[in-house]
Each structure stands twice: as C-alpha cells, then as structure tokens.
Amino acid sequence: MFTRIKAFFKELRERKKYADRIAPATIRRLAVELRSLTELAVRTGSQQTIPFERIQRIQMEMDQLLDLVNKPEFIRLSVQRRLELHNSLLQSREYLIESVQTTPAPTDRLQ
Template identity: 45%
Template sequence: MKIKDWLENTFNTIKKKINTVREVQPGNFLKMANEITELAEACTHICHPESEVLIQIERVKIEMAQLIELTSKPEFKRLSIQRRLELKESLIQSREQILNSIQTAPAPTRFLQ
C-alpha cells in the first residue's frame, strides 16, 4: 500500500509541475497581454478623456506592448517559474482593474440610447 501511495503522490507532483510549466509558457503571456491591450483600448473609448484612470490605462498599454516584445526574446524563457507566476498574477490583477474601470465608468451622455 505504501508503494502505491508513494507512486500516486509522485505522479501528482509531476503532473502539477508540468501544468505549472505549461501555464507560464510565453504564448500564454502573449495571449494575456493581447487581451489586456484590447480591454485597455476599449476602456480608452469609455473613460472620460481627462480622468486619471485614462493615464493609468495608457501606461498599461505601453507595458503590454513591452511584454509582447519581451515574450518573443530568449530572455523571457530564462525567467524563473516563480517570477513568471508572479507576472501572471500581476496580469490577472491588471485585467481585473481594467474590467472594473470599464464597469464603473460613467455614461458618456445623460440620455438613454
């Protein structure tokens, strides 16, 4: 019974590591960066032109362009898995903040369409 448990635990550990490595592949970051860029672009059309949120959104768009460029370079693959997981969490937070900004943006007009 102990060997079976050991094999099962080892298999599950290896499976988790493989899934983690797949999660942090450059292609996944490229997809997330493109998605965030599209959301940021939509937010620029919705937010008030003089709002502080718009300045932050523009900064996010610049950072996403840099990330898209970085994912195509070998240096990105040299980042540790831990660093890539942290970057992934940061991207998820950015996406959530942009979605929140879109949802809380005031209507562009007082009139219903």
C-alpha cells in the same frame, strides 16, 4: 553539489506544475487582452473617471511584454518570476474590467 541538483529538480517540478500558466502563449494572450481592454477603457471613459496615466503606462508595458515574450530570454526566466507576471496580469485585467464597468454612460438617453 547536491543542493544544485535538488534546486534543478525543484525548478523542473514547478515548471511542470505551472506549465499552463507560465507558457509564453498564455502570457502573450493575456497581454493582448489587456492591451485591447486599455483601448476600450480610453474610448469609453472620460478624463475625470479613468486615470489615463495609469492606462497609458499599462499600454506601454503590454507592448514591451509582447516584445519580450517573443524573445528567447523570456523562457529563461524563473518559474517564480513568470508566475508573478501571470498573477500581475490577472490583477491588471480585473482593474481594467472594473474601471470599464464603472464608467458612466456618455449620455443619459437610452440607445
């Protein structure tokens, strides 16, 4: 019984500590940003330079995540799961930014 009480208070402390990172609004904002980055990557990249399958998978996952964030089940996820989700979103964001930056220009002429 004491272990359950201890686990409850540990979860409460972690929720308070990571509240800004695991908030549904923060996760939603990151998902929307990733969705727009994928659209940018598709528009600026060519078939040879950007793995479109991975970008399409990210787009689909962001759509699913946006649906999940709006549901009450998201709040019931543990702090650890939401923190892992936040870190994963940040890694995907860095990947997309890097892929957009390394995409060569479509023409050689300066505009």
